[in-house]
Amino acid sequence: KNQVEQSPQSLIILEGKNCTLQCNYTVSPFSNLRWYKQDTGRGPVSLTIMTFSENTKSNGRYTATLDADTKQSSLHITASQLSDSASYICVVSDRGSTLGRLYFGRGTQLTVWP
């Protein structure tokens, strides 16, 4: 069964600190992995997207890594800001169908305190 598991479920950090969110997946055949940021009551917004040939990708203070062999990804946030408070969702796409199905994790709820 294709699944995406994220940890931790929730995380509280102080402003300025770094943090790392984890994503493990069993989706096969793998196409790409994306990290989205979802503010409360709004739609997800893409942060990074990586295919199987990419090990790391950065977007400002966000750096995502991918290990396609172990089927693990991480999202590292540096120098956190209050505006980073949101849910971070790992999404994996397969290439076993013409649709390119998206499989969503439940997200990690990040809260940044001043």
Add this chain to the structure above:
Amino acid sequence: EADIYQTPRYLVIGTGKKITLECSQTMGHDKMYWYQQDPGMELHLIHYSYGVNSTEKGDLSSESTVSRIRTEHFPLTLESARPSHTSQYLCASSESIGRLNTEAFFGQGTRLTVV
């Protein structure tokens, strides 16, 4: 900023009413999706479309229906709303198949409450 729009943003209606949630995108994407998301939970695919006149049901069983008469428009309809339909509904679109790094863009969502 993604060019995909959902209306209304919030909707409170009575049980038994018929409602249509609107979703439009101006990016020319042929694939469109509807997801349902309860608070703190993951997104569940309820409908998707490859293109005009092509619609399929997703993983999560839903009593809603969709139509795709135009590329840019993918409305979702509930013929008779019930309290169990209370949820957030998210619309998304993406580019054609065959590209490994296709991006999926989401609308802002419709928060539906059935009383």
